[in-house]
Amino acid sequence: MITSDSLRRDLDEASGPDEDARLAVATRADSVLRPRGALARLDEIAVFLAGWQRTTHPRIERPTALIFASDHGVTAEGVSAYPSEVTGAMVQAFEQQVATVNVLAREAGATLRVIDVGVGDPTGNLAVEDAMSEERFAASIEMGRQAVVDADSDLIALGEMGIGNTTPAAAVSAGVFGGDPASWVGRGTGVDDEALNRKTDVVRRAIDRVSSVSDPLEILRRVGGAELAAIAGALVEARRRSIPVVLDGYVVTAAAGPLGVAVPGGLSHCIAGHRSPEPGHDKLLSRFGMRPLLDLEMRLGEASGAVAAIPLIRMAAAAVVDVPTFEEFGLPPGA
Amino acid sequence: MITSDSLRRDLDEASGPDEDARLAVATRADSVLRPRGALARLDEIAVFLAGWQRTTHPRIERPTALIFASDHGVTAEGVSAYPSEVTGAMVQAFEQQVATVNVLAREAGATLRVIDVGVGDPTGNLAVEDAMSEERFAASIEMGRQAVVDADSDLIALGEMGIGNTTPAAAVSAGVFGGDPASWVGRGTGVDDEALNRKTDVVRRAIDRVSSVSDPLEILRRVGGAELAAIAGALVEARRRSIPVVLDGYVVTAAAGPLGVAVPGGLSHCIAGHRSPEPGHDKLLSRFGMRPLLDLEMRLGEASGAVAAIPLIRMAAAAVVDVPTFEEFGLPPGA
Numbered sequence: 001m002i003t004s005d006s007l008r009r010d011l012d013e014a015s016g017p018d019e020d021a022r023l024a025v026a027t028r029a030d031s032v033l034r035p036r037g038a039l040a041r042l043d044e045i046a047v048f049l050a051g052w053q054r055t056t057h058p059r060i061e062r063p064t065a066l067i068f069a070s071d072h073g074v075t076a077e078g079v080s081a082y083p084s085e086v087t088g089a090m091v092q093a094f095e096q097q098v099a100t101v102n103v104l105a106r107e108a109g110a111t112l113r114v115i116d117v118g119v120g121d122p123t124g125n126l127a128v129e130d131a132m133s134e135e136r137f138a139a140s141i142e143m144g145r146q147a148v149v150d151a152d153s154d155l156i157a158l159g160e161m162g163i164g165n166t167t168p169a170a171a172v173s174a175g176v177f178g179g180d181p182a183s184w185v186g187r188g189t190g191v192d193d194e195a196l197n198r199k200t201d202v203v204r205r206a207i208d209r210v211s212s213v214s215d216p217l218e219i220l221r222r223v224g225g226a227e228l229a230a231i232a233g234a235l236v237e238a239r240r241r242s243i244p245v246v247l248d249g250y251v252v253t254a255a256a257g258p259l260g261v262a263v264p265g266g267l268s269h270c271i272a273g274h275r276s277p278e279p280g281h282d283k284l285l286s287r288f289g290m291r292p293l294l295d296l297e298m299r300l301g302e303a304s305g306a307v308a309a310i311p312l313i314r315m316a317a318a319a320v321v322d323v324p325t326f327e328e329f330g331l332p333p334g335a
Numbered sequence: 336m337i338t339s340d341s342l343r344r345d346l347d348e349a350s351g352p353d354e355d356a357r358l359a360v361a362t363r364a365d366s367v368l369r370p371r372g373a374l375a376r377l378d379e380i381a382v383f384l385a386g387w388q389r390t391t392h393p394r395i396e397r398p399t400a401l402i403f404a405s406d407h408g409v410t411a412e413g414v415s416a417y418p419s420e421v422t423g424a425m426v427q428a429f430e431q432q433v434a435t436v437n438v439l440a441r442e443a444g445a446t447l448r449v450i451d452v453g454v455g456d457p458t459g460n461l462a463v464e465d466a467m468s469e470e471r472f473a474a475s476i477e478m479g480r481q482a483v484v485d486a487d488s489d490l491i492a493l494g495e496m497g498i499g500n501t502t503p504a505a506a507v508s509a510g511v512f513g514g515d516p517a518s519w520v521g522r523g524t525g526v527d528d529e530a531l532n533r534k535t536d537v538v539r540r541a542i543d544r545v546s547s548v549s550d551p552l553e554i555l556r557r558v559g560g561a562e563l564a565a566i567a568g569a570l571v572e573a574r575r576r577s578i579p580v581v582l583d584g585y586v587v588t589a590a591a592g593p594l595g596v597a598v599p600g601g602l603s604h605c606i607a608g609h610r611s612p613e614p615g616h617d618k619l620l621s622r623f624g625m626r627p628l629l630d631l632e633m634r635l636g637e638a639s640g641a642v643a644a645i646p647l648i649r650m651a652a653a654a655v656v657d658v659p660t661f662e663e664f665g666l667p668p669g670a
Binding site (some may be wrong): 032034035036037038039040041042081082089093098099100103104106107108189190206277288293294295296297298299300302304308310312314315318319322323324329331 | 377417434610630643649666
């Protein structure tokens, strides 16, 4: 059975970021041929990469986008603008390399992998029953972990595809962080007012079901979804292997929430790729103290907002590693 | 003599964006395999590119960053944290392909060209005299135009290098748009409070000198700088040739101001690459109704903020052109 305790044990021996590498890159960033601090957020990203890649020469050479896909029993409640069949159709599009995120990944020089954790095999309707059995939950987490092992990557962008999955995202967030359930519910891919009300009602019912549950991982199992569990697993494995991660939008960040609560520093290897217009996403980013790299009103999912940020992350590393210091260039320091 | 009238005449026969191409790409963006509007700002960029590239298949295949460099007599007033000699040193760094923007341009797949419009040949000290004679102003504008002709590019990122040049940026902006001169003055590459006061005083004196001048191009000549004039020229030529432009930070946007005022729609072929922390930049962006693609607190200049946005612009085009519509993919429209 996977609980917060078991995850903490898994990460017990995981190192934090390499502080020597961070310091070396921060020092170099302040010495290279530009006014100190002129690249601001990009320099911070370079330092972040140095810490988790454990090197004074951070690089993005093998970025991988992992997209976890699953179906959701809660679509029976009419919470989505699209029918469940679209999940499978989009997975086909990913595999045929024609979806939006395939095109973005090509431009970003990233590999894209789709992991089916339940397409055509919907989780339970979280309004009335647990989304996953303990077995399915554990298997989904394990699939997420294995995907990170298989990716052999120096930067992982996490994404998802699953019609209806902003509903479990809202339910997990409300369950883990509290507050008015309605404040965690948005329009997803674009539902009308009536569906928005149904969605809010579904989240309330889900939260009522888990009101006595305190373990955030157990909340994820009961009101989450298989791709959310897989994302949590991928985050654990990336943390264990010290691989930096770029989070996508609301669903991915909601899936990260339980780990962030269960394990101190459990998300310190993560940055936010973009800010989604879903109101719940902004609330999560504030809780985690994450400032997204992009804010372009994108609301696609599919890892699109994480992948769109990869070129900036690559630039951040190169702008420290490949630019000479004032002294290397033959000028007095800080000229 | 270059005046607002002469620029208006130059652009008299310039076309606006190709509305048919815009409509075709906007329609396609709403039909491709993703929820309508899910890429938001990126779809808007694709439509913008279609209009100015005059094609239903916008592409960024030959992006060029043009960096105009010059020195400024106003540095005698102690308005910069760096000595004038740094302008020439940085031009050397650009030419040796080692400066920050070279590294960013490499990552963005962009060509970088540096155009010397007055390195070691400072303009007049705008606190006490005109920055440029009419001849120098005309020659600088012409160098900017020629650089665009020579670039033969499908997207131009504009940048600058010139120690002291946030002072003419502030003076031009205050002269053209009015308001308290202090509100246009920021810390540039990082001056202390004392230098900031000197800088504000210099801008006040410059504005006093041109208080009776109404033509914004004449203000640019008298209180601007050679690289600002060249940028204005580049903008005119790009507008004439219907080439989309990405603006960099405060100095580039300030150089664009006179054209924006002189010619209706004179900047409609421009987008903002990023938002600089210089307070004046934000004021200009608001005036022009421009929302920058990036907001990462970068304050480098060198076209860095424009170049950093190029991968997003390339993604925006590809995400419309390379993604099939629902029908092309074999699904009912808008499934």
